[in-house]
Amino acid sequence: MELYEEEAEHLGPEFDTTRHACRAAIVKSPALHYLAHYSNGVFDFGVDALGEPPTAPDALPGGTRREELKRLGRHLTFQATALDRALQEARTGRLIRTVLHTEEGALFCDSVVPTEHVVGLVLDHAGAGPLFGHPAVDEADRAVAELATALRADLSLGSLNPGGWATFGAPRPLTGTEPGEPHVTVAVGAPASCADAVRAQDLHLVAHVAGGEVQTMADRFDDPALGPFFKQITVDARRRFYLGFARELGGLATRLNRAVRPVVGGLLVRAVLDVEMGAIYYYRLGPGEYVVGVTIDQSRVGEADDRMSALAARLTPFGP
Template sequence: MELYEEEAEHLGPEFDTTRHACRAAIVKSPALHYLAHYSSGVFDFGVDALGDPPSPPDALPGGTRREELKRLGRHLTFQVTSLDRALQEARTGRLIRTVLHTEQGALFCDSVVPTEHVVGLVLDHAGAGPLFGHPAVDEADRAIAELATGLRGELSLGSLNPGGWETFGAPQALPGAGPREPHVSAGEGALDACAEAVRAQDLHLVAHVAGGEVLAMVDHLADPSLGPFFKQVTVEARRRFYLGFVRELGGLATRLNRAVRPVVGGLLVRAVLDVEMGAVYYYRLGPGEYVVGVTIDQAQVGEADDRMSALATRLTPSGP
């Protein structure tokens, strides 16, 4: 596999181990086509297996796919910073991993520390299949999560378990009490399907949105087993936040789709906003219609995503 590497003029030897780690990640994971490193939104270096020829010396700047990817990565790191601020209200920690999964590829942005991000890309992934569990997308997702964790290790920092990959598939502790009825904040739309998907073990909140309105929203946030997650914020305060946030996610998805589609291709069908304590999931059902899920347990991020993928498949039998 022929790799192409590009670095910014400001790069010094302090980036050597980081560059080696990124090169090793893309060699190890054939699903990854592109990796770039950003500091405070500034492109540091990139390594790719795109197969595009280098730009001729007299080429006009900004016209190549690599230039488009650099700009998209810069845009994404700024979007992530803005989203991080918005999500702080839920008191679930920093935004550590963002997944933008389209019909033709996937873009990832994982945080090493708040000002340092790695951006990865999967292009032309084969087959429709489930959105969560897609072989190429999941392989790249895991690779970037491992890379971010490894780069944190260079700074003597522990793992944030991005994607919940380190705990995915581990045995779950059973809740102390029997199953309870979920709390219903909005009771129309796909209420029954949402109520069946939500549970106290992993997928703690599910909402169905269409036409800018939250038709259904159910949750298990008040389950006693989740008590330790509410030392800084009340259940009602989180419910209010998510009720507003799930409504706004449609507009955010539209803006992200506009930025990602020209480079990655296809409509945005899945997005994951992975924070230190859990994740928010967006799954597109149709024009202006989507389902949103929330987990507040980082160890269950993978399981909750799997349940959301199954819910989205159930509500769109013909596929996304």
């Protein structure tokens, strides 16, 4: 595999360890086609296996895929910073990982520390079936998460478990879980399967949105097993936040789709906003229609994503 490396003029020897780690990550994971490092939204360096020739010295600026990816990476890191501020109201910690999954690839933006991000790309996504669990996308996702964790270790910082990959599939029995019906905030003739999908073990809230309005929203926030997750915010306050955010997520997805589609290709069909304490999921069902999921348990981010993927597949039998 032939790699192409590019670095900004400001780069100094203090980035050597980080550059070597990024290069090792893309060599280790054939699914990754591109990796770049950003500080305060500024491109530091990139390494890729895109198979494209080096940029000619007399080439017009911004005319290559690499230049497009650099701009997209800058845009995504700025978006992550803005989203991080917006999500603070839910009291689930800062945004540590963003996944933008299209019909033709996926883009990942993982935070090392609040001002430092790594951006990864997998292209040529192919094949039908559930979105979560696609081998190439999952491999690239894990690789970027492991890289961010390794770069944190270089700073003597512990893992934030981005993607929940470090605990994915590990047994974790819940104590105090009570059977019963989920709490339903809104129900306007939406699929009952949304309410059926929520459970205290992993997927704690699901909302179905169509035409800009939340058609149904159900959650398990009242379950006694989730009590420790509500020490800083009330159940009602968190419900109100997610009700509003679910409604706004369609507009955000549209804006992100406009930015990502020219570079990655295809419609945005899945997005993950992974915070320190859980994640928010977006799955497109059709024009103006999508489902939103929430987990507030970081150790179950992967399981909740898997459950959302299965729900979206049931609601769109012919694909999103």
